[in-house]
Every structure is written in C-alpha cells, then in structure tokens.
Amino acid sequence: MGAYQEKKTTCGTVCMKYLLFTFNFLFWLAGGAVMAVGIWTVAAKSDYISLLSSRIYAVSAYILILAGVIVMVTGVLGCCATFKEQRRLLRVYFVLLLCIFLLEILAGVLAYIYYQQLNEELKNNLKETMVQKYRQADQDHVTKAVDKLQQEFKCCGSKNSSDWTESVWIHSGDAQGRTVPDSCCKTQTELCGKRDHPSNIYKVEGGCITKLEMFIMEHLKIIGAVGVGIASVQIIGMIFTCCLYRSLKSEPY
Incomplete structure (x- = not known):
C-alpha cells in the first residue's frame, strides 16, 4: 500500500x-509578446x-517592457526549478510570478485611468502645445510630432486650421507668410502653407484632437488588454507552482 501511494504521488x-514546463514555455513566449508591445508603443509611436502633458501613457508602456523582460527571465528560472525539483527555486519563481502579476495589473489599471481622462487632457493641452512650441528653439521633438500628426492623420490644427492664427511661429518672420504649417497641405511642398483654402489644406471636422484621441485610445486598449490578459494567465502558473511545491514537500527523500 505504501509503495503504491509513493508511486501514485511520484506520477502526480x-x-x-x-x-508547469509547458506553461513556462508559453509564458516565455508571452513575455516576448508583452515586451514587443511595450517597445512598439514607445519606439514606433x-x-x-x-x-501629451501626462506621462501615464509612456509609463504604462515602460511597465510592459519591464514586465516582459522579467517574464522571459522568470520563464527560464521556472524551467530550472521544475526539473531540478528544488522547492527554494520554486519559491523564488512564485514570488517573481506574483511581482509580474502586480506589474501587469498596474499597467492595465494605468491604461484604464488614462483612457478616462485622455479627452480632457487633449482639449486642455494639445492646442497650447501646438501654437506655443511649434518651430520654437529646443522644441524640435514637438515640431516633428506635430508635422507627423498632421500628415499621417490628414488634419490641421488642434480643433481646426484656424487654431494656427494664434501660433507664435505664424506671427514671426520665420513663417515667411504662411498661415498654416506646410504639413497641413494635402500635397506638401515648400511654402504651400501660405494658402489655407480647403482645396489646399486639410479641413477635418474635429481637427487633430479627434484623430489623436482615437489613435491613443486604441493603443491604450491594447496595453490594457495585454497587461490584464497575461496577468490572468499567470494565475494558472501560480496554481501549478503551488501544487508542485506541495507535491515535492510531501514526497519521501
């Protein structure tokens, strides 16, 4: 009876x-996917x-990158702990899983919070950023972002093209008579921004605010879904780890 019980426990x-090994392999792949989403959000966009005046969007992406790196390292540790059957390594593995779980939940929560306040932030800050910082000294990153925004989303100004009448740059001699930046033009050429007729520049209802808001909201959904989704899967890993730990503890030496 005792031999049967030992055999049964060993098989279990x-x-x-x-x-747990299968989970760790899938978990390692998921870590690469999480890290890729974070890097894509930060680098490509x-x-x-x-x-944006708030850094929550960027922070959420950085948290995913950090979580992804830890996930990949943890996946390797989990495989070692599983096959060496060392309870100490399993404890470390479990703690790391728990930390990653909390990090990804945090990224998901931050994405959700920012999702709720995004519209208000853009209304309050996008226009001021565009008219005050475009083509100004030490603001090349803003100039590049505004030009890319207007060309990529085929829009002009924060709410509409008339926002550019308040631009510091438009009122300076550097604008060379332009009424809007050249990036507002449907066909971008040097000094095309002098003519702000609808046939020449983008006249999109809602302006760039609407376009940028939709774009960021889609990315926040991805960040939130990836963070919460992977965190949910980790619960299975923690359950498997606890079961293996208890099984090893109960086995005779």
Whole structure:
C-alpha cells in the first residue's frame, strides 16, 4: 500500500512538472509578446508622446517592457526549478510570478485611468502645445510630432486650421507668410502653407484632437488588454507552482 501511494504521488509530481514546463514555455513566449508591445508603443509611436502633458501613457508602456523582460527571465528560472525539483527555486519563481502579476495589473489599471481622462487632457493641452512650441528653439521633438500628426492623420490644427492664427511661429518672420504649417497641405511642398483654402489644406471636422484621441485610445486598449490578459494567465502558473511545491514537500527523500 505504501509503495503504491509513493508511486501514485511520484506520477502526480511528474505530470505536474510537465504541465508547469509547458506553461513556462508559453509564458516565455508571452513575455516576448508583452515586451514587443511595450517597445512598439514607445519606439514606433514615441513622437506623439511629446504632445501629451501626462506621462501615464509612456509609463504604462515602460511597465510592459519591464514586465516582459522579467517574464522571459522568470520563464527560464521556472524551467530550472521544475526539473531540478528544488522547492527554494520554486519559491523564488512564485514570488517573481506574483511581482509580474502586480506589474501587469498596474499597467492595465494605468491604461484604464488614462483612457478616462485622455479627452480632457487633449482639449486642455494639445492646442497650447501646438501654437506655443511649434518651430520654437529646443522644441524640435514637438515640431516633428506635430508635422507627423498632421500628415499621417490628414488634419490641421488642434480643433481646426484656424487654431494656427494664434501660433507664435505664424506671427514671426520665420513663417515667411504662411498661415498654416506646410504639413497641413494635402500635397506638401515648400511654402504651400501660405494658402489655407480647403482645396489646399486639410479641413477635418474635429481637427487633430479627434484623430489623436482615437489613435491613443486604441493603443491604450491594447496595453490594457495585454497587461490584464497575461496577468490572468499567470494565475494558472501560480496554481501549478503551488501544487508542485506541495507535491515535492510531501514526497519521501
């Protein structure tokens, strides 16, 4: 009876080991995906971050990058802990899983909070950023972001093209008679911004605010979904780890 019980327990441990190993492999792949989403958000879309007064959007992405790196390291540690059957390593692995879980939940919560306040922030700050900082000294990142925004989303100004009448740059000699930046033009050429007729420049209802808000909201949904989704999967990993830990603890030496 005792030999049967030992064999049964050992078989259960082996099954749990392979389940946890499979989870760790998938978890390692998920870590790469999480890190990729964070890097993509920061690197590929970093120009628009300079147009936002809050840093929550960027922070959420950086948290995902950090979580992704830790996930990939933790996945390797989890495989080692599983096959070496060391309870100490399993404890460290469990703690790391818990930390990553909290980090990803935090990224998801930050994304949700910022999602709620994004419209108000853009209304209050985008126009001021565009008219006060465009083409000004030490504001090349803002100039680049505004030009990219207007060309990529085919819009002009914060709410409409008339916002540029308040621009510091437009009222300076540097504008060379332009009424809007050349990036407002449907066909961008040097000094095309002198003519602000609808046939020449973009006259989009809602201006760039609407376009940028929709763009960032879509990215926040992705950040939130990835963070909360991977965190939910980790619960399974923590359950497997606890089961294996208890199984090893109960086995005879």
